[in-house]
Amino acid sequence: MKKAIFYLLLFISTQTMAQTDTVFLRQLLESKPDLFSGILKHPNKNEVQIMYTQVNRDKNNKPSFKSFSYRIDPTHYFYPASTVKLAAVIFALEKINELKIPGLTANCSMITDSAFKGQTKVTADESAASGKPSIAHYIKKILLTSDNDAYNRLFEFIGRAEINAKLKKYGMTESRILNRLAIGDSGESEKNTNPIRFYEGDRLVYNQPAQYDPKSYPLALTHLIVGIGYMDSKEQLVNKPYSFEHKNVFTIKDQQSLMMRLMMPEAYPVKERFKLSADDYQLIYTYMSKFPTESNYPKYDPKEFWPTYAKMLFYGRDKNAVIAPHIRIFDKYGDSYGFIIDNSYFVDFKNGVEFFLTAVIQSNEDGIYNDGKYEYETVCYPFMKNLGRSIYEYELSRKKKQLPNLSKYVMDYTKD
Numbered sequence: 001m002k003k004a005i006f007y008l009l010l011f012i013s014t015q016t017m018a019q020t021d022t023v024f025l026r027q028l029l030e031s032k033p034d035l036f037s038g039i040l041k042h043p044n045k046n047e048v049q050i051m052y053t054q055v056n057r058d059k060n061n062k063p064s065f066k067s068f069s070y071r072i073d074p075t076h077y078f079y080p081a082s083t084v085k086l087a088a089v090i091f092a093l094e095k096i097n098e099l100k101i102p103g104l105t106a107n108c109s110m111i112t113d114s115a116f117k118g119q120t121k122v123t124a125d126e127s128a129a130s131g132k133p134s135i136a137h138y139i140k141k142i143l144l145t146s147d148n149d150a151y152n153r154l155f156e157f158i159g160r161a162e163i164n165a166k167l168k169k170y171g172m173t174e175s176r177i178l179n180r181l182a183i184g185d186s187g188e189s190e191k192n193t194n195p196i197r198f199y200e201g202d203r204l205v206y207n208q209p210a211q212y213d214p215k216s217y218p219l220a221l222t223h224l225i226v227g228i229g230y231m232d233s234k235e236q237l238v239n240k241p242y243s244f245e246h247k248n249v250f251t252i253k254d255q256q257s258l259m260m261r262l263m264m265p266e267a268y269p270v271k272e273r274f275k276l277s278a279d280d281y282q283l284i285y286t287y288m289s290k291f292p293t294e295s296n297y298p299k300y301d302p303k304e305f306w307p308t309y310a311k312m313l314f315y316g317r318d319k320n321a322v323i324a325p326h327i328r329i330f331d332k333y334g335d336s337y338g339f340i341i342d343n344s345y346f347v348d349f350k351n352g353v354e355f356f357l358t359a360v361i362q363s364n365e366d367g368i369y370n371d372g373k374y375e376y377e378t379v380c381y382p383f384m385k386n387l388g389r390s391i392y393e394y395e396l397s398r399k400k401k402q403l404p405n406l407s408k409y410v411m412d413y414t415k416d
Contacts, residue, residue, distance in 0.1 A: 025050055025070035028390060035386040038379070039361070043071060046361050046379070047078055047223075047339075049252045052391055053260065053356040057404045063267045065260070065356075072252055074174040077221045078360050080250035081334030082146040083341050084177050086288075087250070087258060088154040089139050091166045093280045095158055096135065103205040106136040106283070108198040112153055115210040116192040118183075122153060127298035129416065136283060137297075140416075143287035144295055145305050146333065152180040156193040160213040170261065170272070172254035176217040179248060184233060186246055219249055230369040242369035244337075255343040256358040263330060263345045263356075263409075286411045288330040289347075291323075297416040312342035313357055314392060316385025326350035327392075328409065338364035338374035342384060346392060349410070352403040353395045359387055 029036040039046050050070040055063050096106055109132040112122040125133040127141070138154055141147035155163070155177075163177045179185040191213045198206040230242035262284065265273040276284075292305035307323055308315035312333045315321045331344035341360040346353065361383050363375035374380070 021066070021068045022070070022072075024068045025052060028394065029070070032386070032390060035390070036383070039383055046363060046383075047076070048359070048361050048383075049073065049076070049078070050359045050387065051252050051256045051357075053256060054395075054398070055264075055354050055356070055404065056400065057402045059402055061402075061405045063264050063404075065267070067256075069253075074251045074253060075220060075222050077223045077244055077249065078341070078362060079244055079334075079337045079339050080175075080248055080255075080341060081336035081339060082148075082151070082181065083255055083332050083334040083343055084181075084248050084250050085142045085146065085151040085154075086255075086262075086332040086343065087163065087167065087172075087177060088151055088158060089142055089284060090258070090262060090274055090276070091158050091163055092135050092139070092154040093277075093283075094166070094275045095162065097275050097277065097280070099206065101206050103200045103203070104198055105200075106139070106280070107134050108200050108205055110134050110138075110153070110157070111197045111199065112156060113195045113197070115195050116189065118189050119192070119194050121194075122149075129297045139283060140287050140295070141298055143284070143332070144290060144292050144298065144310070145300065146310065148180075148182040152183065152185075155180050157196055157208070159193050159211040160191065161211070161215060164215070164217055167254070170258070170274075172250075172257060174219070174249070174251040175254040176219060176249045178217065178246065221249065226367075227364065227369045228367040231371045237368070237371075242337075252358050252360060255341075256356055259330075259332075259343050259345055259358070260356055282411075285330060285409060286413065288332065289328040289409075289411060290413050294413045295416060312340055312381065312384040313344050313359065313388030314346070314385060315388075316381040318381070318385065324348075328411075330409070335376070337369055338362045338376075338380075340376060340380040340384060342388075344388070346388075346395075347406055347409050348392070348396075349406055351396060352400070352406070353392065354404055354406060355391060355395050357388060357391055359384065 029040055039048055049072050053065050053067040057063055114121050122133050128137045138150035141150040167175055179190040193211045195210045196208045224244045225241045227242045229237055229239045232238050261268055291307040292300040292309055293302050293307050306319045308321045310333055311329050327348050329344050329346055331342055334341040339362045343358045345356050361380050363379040
């Protein structure tokens with residue numbers, strides 16, 4: 001009996017490992033030396049990690065997956081930057097649904113107060129049609145242009161403890177989200193979140209007091225101490241390595257897991273799906289794939305936020321890129337400290353193509369962190385563009401037993 005159980009477990013383990021191929025992506029990159037030779041010659045320097053997942057549909061349109069990886073290492077630290085914001089978007093909507101408070105919706109006016117040193121208040125939002133801040137409007141700003149303040153407000157609403165409990169609940173055990181972004185949030189300030197009130201018109205619907213999270217979220221990580229120097233908060237050069245020791249962690253595997261569960265909940269048991277409504281999915285899908293230039297609220301200057309601003313993979317943030325009208329990319333990117341990350345689900349409605357692609361690359365030739373001098377234009381953006389297009393071209397030629405019905409991903413971009 002024990003021997004039978006052993007072989008059953010061995011079989012299950014073998015089947016699980018077989019789901020992720022570690023050869024295909026390396027061979028794909030090697031087959032295009034004109035595009036990827038520089039990266040292949042310096043794999044450690046550029047810290048590239050890639051995960052690509054094929055989607056195969058059955059006759060009922062139910063998806064199944066086959067994944068491929070390149071240099072995936074959950075212990076090798078990279079700064080996830082704004083990619084953590086997608087988790088905040090999902091968990092904020094989940095919290096509203098789980099509170100089950102009559103009248104509380106993502107469109108309620110959200111008034112943020114302050115109760116701890118360094119915290120700031122928000123009572124108005126001129127970029128919203130109503131002039132008031134709300135969960136829904138913060139989500140729009142996060143997904144369209146990766147607004148930092150909008151993320152910080154969702155972080156404060158959800159609370160640090162709940163964010164990390166949700167990561168664990170959904171199997172994203174390699175990651176943690178500890179702090180707000182772009183305000184130097186650390187120590188006690190990151191553990192304290194603001195009191196918040198929600199209103200339906202003039203009626204108070206929900207009052208959330210300030211929250212405190214005393215927990216720490218240790219992870220066994222390498223490459224936390226990097227470089228030869230960094231610029232401090234006073235713009236002064238400090239000649240010693242920079243530490244990412246107490247920063248957010250969001251691994252490539254966990255990022256893609258989040259995206260897959262979001263885009264294809266039907267592939268997961270009901271108990272393992274996000275607690276989102278049809279309207280919640282519609283909100284996220286719309287603004288993840290919408291171009292900033294298609295938005296009226298918020299309204300963006302196209303010189304600052306051009307159509308492909310948020311689309312690193314495939315377009316490489318090229319201001320002059322020719323938009324493929326039959327392709328939409330549902331993604332959340334990040335860029336900071338020389339790291340460029342993009343977590344994407346591609347859809348080509350014309351050719352019946354869909355796939356998941358998540359990647360990170362870093363370039364910091366001078367070894368100085370937080371100085372704003374990185375090789376984004378010459379190394380990172382071209383890599384992202386070429387990687388996205390290479391996988392897309394492969395998918396165009398890949399034979400499928402069943403073409404997908406992608407109608408659920410057709411969004412109305414005329415509404416705000």
